[in-house]
Amino acid sequence: MKALLIRDLKLAMRAGGGFGLGLAFFLIVTVLIPFSVGPQSALLATIAPGGLWLGALLACLLSLDRLLALDWEDGTLDLLATAPLPLESVVTIKALAHWLTTGLPLVLIAPALGVLLSLPAPGYFWLVISLLVGTPALSVIGTFGAALTVGLKRGGLLLSLLVLPLYVPTLIFGAEVARRGATGMEATTPLLLLAGITAGVTALLPFASAAVLRVNLR
Amino acid sequence: MKALLIRDLKLAMRAGGGFGLGLAFFLIVTVLIPFSVGPQSALLATIAPGGLWLGALLACLLSLDRLLALDWEDGTLDLLATAPLPLESVVTIKALAHWLTTGLPLVLIAPALGVLLSLPAPGYFWLVISLLVGTPALSVIGTFGAALTVGLKRGGLLLSLLVLPLYVPTLIFGAEVARRGATGMEATTPLLLLAGITAGVTALLPFASAAVLRVNLR
C-alpha cells in the first residue's frame, strides 16, 4: 500500500507527471473570472468564495483523466488486479495520491488566489477549511468516474459529464461554508455536512470504484 | 475540402463522436454557478453574461483534445499531410467543423441558459451576438493549441494551460459586449474589436497551426 502511494507521488513529481498543471489551471480560471464578470472589487468579493470553489473543482476534474488511464494503458492495472492488494485499496490509494498531488496544492494556493478576487478577510480561514475538508471528496468521487471511463479513448469530456453531477452536493456545502465564512455568518453546520459527505464517500465509494474497475478490466 | 468538412461533421454525429458533450458540459457548469455563488437572482443577473461566456469558453476548451488527436492516433493526419490539400486548409476546416459542432450549438442554447441565471431582457440579443462573433475565434485558437499538443499522451490539462491565456482577449471583449448589452450600455465598440480579433485570428493563426502540426508529424 505504502509502495503504491510512494510510487504515485514519485510519478507525479517526475517530468511529465503533470504535477503543477492543476495549480496552473486553477490560477488561470481564477484570473478569467474578473475578465468575464468585470473588475469591480465589490462584486468580485461577493462571488470570490463560490468562484474559487468552482475553479478548484474544475482543476480537480481536469486532472482526473490521468488518474487511472495511464496505468490502464501500460498494463499496470492488470498486474495490480492480480497482486495481493485488494482493488478497493488500490482505488483508495490512487484517490489519496490524487488528492495529495492535486487537491492539497489547490488548498494551499487558494488564499493567494483569494487575494486576486479581493476575498474579505474573515473568508480566508473558512475557504481553506472548506477546501481542506471538501477536496478529498472530489478526489474520491473523481476516482469513481475515472474507473467508469478508463477503457475509453479520449474520454475526458464524458468523464467530466459523469462526474460533475456527482460533485453537486460537495460543491453546494463547500461553497456555502466559504460564503458564510466570508460574510461572517455561522458556518459550522454546512461544514459538518461537508465533512459528512467526505467521510461517507470515502468509506463507501471505493467499493463501487473497484467493482466498476473489475468490469472494465475483463 | 468539402469532403473533409462533411466527414468531420458525420464523425461528430455518429455514436461516440462527442457531439452534445460540449453542450451538456455548458449546461452543467451554468447550473453549478448558482450552487457556488448562491441563489440571489440580482447577483446572478449581474454575473450572468460573464458566467455564460466563461462556461461557453470552458465547454469549447474541453472538446479541443479530440479535435486533432483522434486523427493523429489513427494515422489520418499523416495521410492528409501527403494529400494534395495544404495543411493550412486542413486546420482551417477542422476549426470550422469544431465550431459547427461545438461553438454554434453553444450559441443557440445560450439564451435558454440565460433564463436560468436571470439574465436581464436586453442581454439576450447581445449575448447571442457576442458568442456568435467570438466563438469562431475560440475554435481557431483552440486548433492551434491542439496542434501544439497533438503528440502528447493525455495532454488535456497542458492544452488548457496553453490555450487559456490565448483566450484572454477574446473573453474580455466578448464578455464586455454581453455585459454592456445586459446593462443597456453601448456595446458596438467592443463588438467591433471582438470581430477584429476573430477576423485576424482566422486569417493568420492557421499558418502557425499548420507549421506546428508539420513539426509534430515529423
Add this chain to the structure above:
Amino acid sequence: MIPDLGKYAVTVLSSYGASLVLLALLVAVTLWRGRKVRADMAELENRLKTKANRDG
C-alpha cells in the same frame, strides 16, 4: 544598524525578504542542477569512451 523604517517596517522588510529568498532559490536551483548535470555528463562520456576503447 537598520535604519528607522517607521510604520512601514514590516512592508519593506517583508518585500526585501521575499525577493531575496526567491532570488537565492533561483540561483541555488540553477547551481545545483548545473553541478548534477555536469557530473552526469562526465560519467556518461567516460563510460562510453572506456567502452569504445575496450571494443577497439
Add this chain to the structure above:
Amino acid sequence: MTLTVSDLSIARGGLPVLQGVSFALARGEALVLRGPNGIGKTTLLRTLAGLQPPITGQIDGNEETIAYAGHADGLKPTLTVEENLHFWAEIFGTKEIATAIDAYELNGLRSRPAGALSAGQKRRLGLARMLVTGRPIWVLDEPTVSLDTGAVAMFADAVRAHLGKGGSALIATHIELGLDARLLDLGGYRASLPALDDFDGSFV
C-alpha cells in the same frame, strides 16, 4: 500447488471462444499453449489469472498463486529499472530484487529510466518482475516478443530455475523455447457457435 482446469468455456467480446478445456499443471511442470492467432490464448490466460470470469467450468488453485504477465509490461517510463522492480517487490511483499536483476543481466541498466530502454530491454525488465512476485505459478502471454536469442536463453534459464524450486509455468508462445515442457494445442477446443435461430442470454 497444482492448478487444475476442468471443462472450461470462455468468451471474448460476447462470443464464445474456447470450450471444454481441461488440464492440470503440477509443481515443477511447464505447459506451453499453442494455437493460431485469435484462437483465445490471451483470453484463457486472463481467465486463469482471475481477470475475467469463465462461462462454465472450474478452475482450482489459482487464488493468490498466479503471477501474470501479459502483452503490456506495466512499466513506468519515468521510474528507473530499479524503482520499477522495487515497486512490484513491495506490492507482492518480497523485498529482494537482486536475483531478478542478475537473472536478466539488468545490472548495467539499474538506474536507467525504463522509458530509455529498447523494446527488448523493457521486456527483460517485465520478465524480471515475475521473479520478485514470489508466486509459484507463472502465467505468461508471449513472453519472448522482441527478445533476441541471448535474452530468450536467459528467460529459459529463469523458467528452469523456477521449476526446479517447485514452481510451475503456463506459457502461450509461437516459438520454440528449448524448455522440456508439455504442449497443449488449443486448436481442438475452438467453441462451436450456437445455432442462429434462437438466442438466449448470449444473443447469438
Add this chain to the structure above:
Amino acid sequence: MTLTVSDLSIARGGLPVLQGVSFALARGEALVLRGPNGIGKTTLLRTLAGLQPPITGQIDGNEETIAYAGHADGLKPTLTVEENLHFWAEIFGTKEIATAIDAYELNGLRSRPAGALSAGQKRRLGLARMLVTGRPIWVLDEPTVSLDTGAVAMFADAVRAHLGKGGSALIATHIELGLDARLLDLGGYRASLPALDDFDGSFV
C-alpha cells in the same frame, strides 16, 4: 515520373540512421526495401513521402506524386468501408472507388463500419485506399502485416496492375511478395556515429 534519391542521409530521434542512400525508381518498376528491425525503413519512407526533412542529400520527383501508406491505416471506425474510401477519393480528386473495391474484394463489406472489420480486412481497406489516390508512386510500409495468403496475392496483383499502367512502387517488407522487383538491402547504409569527443548541433 522517376523518383531519384541521391546520397540521402536521414535521422530519427536526433540520431543519424542511414547515410549515403541513392537509388532511382523508374516508371513501371518496383523496389523492395529490406533490412533488420530498426535499420530505418520507416524513417526512409516517411522522408520520401515528405513527412520529415532529410539531413543531407537530394530527393527528386516526390512532389504530389507519392501515395504513402504507413503502419496506421487512417480509417475511421464509425464510417463504413464505402464512406472511408469515398472520403479519400474526394481528397485526392478522383471520384471512382469501384476498381479499388473490386481489387480487394471488399464488395460484401461495403456498408460495414470499419470498426467492425477484422485486422486483415482493415488492412485490405487501407491498401484499397492507394488505388483511389491516382498517384503514380506508391510508398508502402509493411503492407502485408496481418494479411492472409489470399489477400497477399490480391495485393501483389494490384501492384502488378499498377506497374503495368506505368506506376511504380517502393515497398518495405520482410516477406516474399512474389513480385518481380529489385531488392535494396539497407544493411549497408547504416549511419556511422560521429566521434565522441567534440559535439556540434547533433550533440552526439
Add this chain to the structure above:
Amino acid sequence: MSLWEYANPKKFLTTSERVLPVFWWLSGACIVIGLIWGFFFTPDDYRQGSTVKIIYLHVPSALMAINAWLMMLVASLIWLIRRHHVSALAARAAAPVGATMTVIALVTGAIWGQPMWGTWWAWDPRLTSFLILFLFYLGYIALWSAIEDPDTAADLTSVLCLVGSVFAILSRYAVNFWNQGLHQGASVMRAGAITGTDTEEKVSNIFFFPLMVCMVGFVLLFIALVLYRTGTEIRARRIRALMARERMAA
C-alpha cells in the same frame, strides 16, 4: 570571426565557462552595493515613507521580467531562422529566470500596494498584464518539459513564444479597454498613475542612482544565470543524445 561560431555548443561551453565568473561577481557586487545603498543610505520619500525602498527590487525585477521574454522571443526567432541549437536552449534556460522575476515584481508590488492602495491587489491594467505574462511563462515552461524530442520541443515552443507575444500585446490592449469600464475606481486609477511612466522625472537623483546600480546588477545577474543555465541545458541534451547512442549500439 563570426558571432555565429558561438552557436557551436562545445565552443559555447568553453567560452561561457571563461566569462561566467566575471558576470557572477559583477552582478553580485552591483546588487549588493545597490541594495545596501538604497536600503541604508537613501532618505524616505515624503509621501510613500520608507516604502520607496521597495523600488530597488520592484523596478529592476519588473524590467527583467519583460526583457527576459523579449530575449526569449529573439532567441526563438534565431532558432526558427538559423537553427542554432544554442539559441533554442538559451530561450529554454531564460524562461524560469523570467518567471521568477515576474513573481518578484508581483510579490513586491502586492506588498507595496497594501499600504499605498489599501489593497493587495487591484485589477489595474499594468498589474493584470503582468499576471498574464506570468501565465505565458508557465505555459511556455510546461510545453518545454512535456515534449520528449528536444528539436520538436524547440520548434513548438518557439512558435508558441511568437504567437504568445502577439497575444500578450493584444491582451494588454484588451485589459486597458476592459478596466476603463470601471467608473467607480478612481482610487485605483489614481494609484495606477503612481506606477505610470511619468514618475521617472519625479524620481529624484537620490533614489535614481542606487536604482540604476540595482538595474545593472539585475541585468548582469540575468546574463550570468542564462549563460550558466544554457550550459546546463546543453549538457542535458548531450546526455540524452549519448544515451540514445548507447541504446542504439546495444
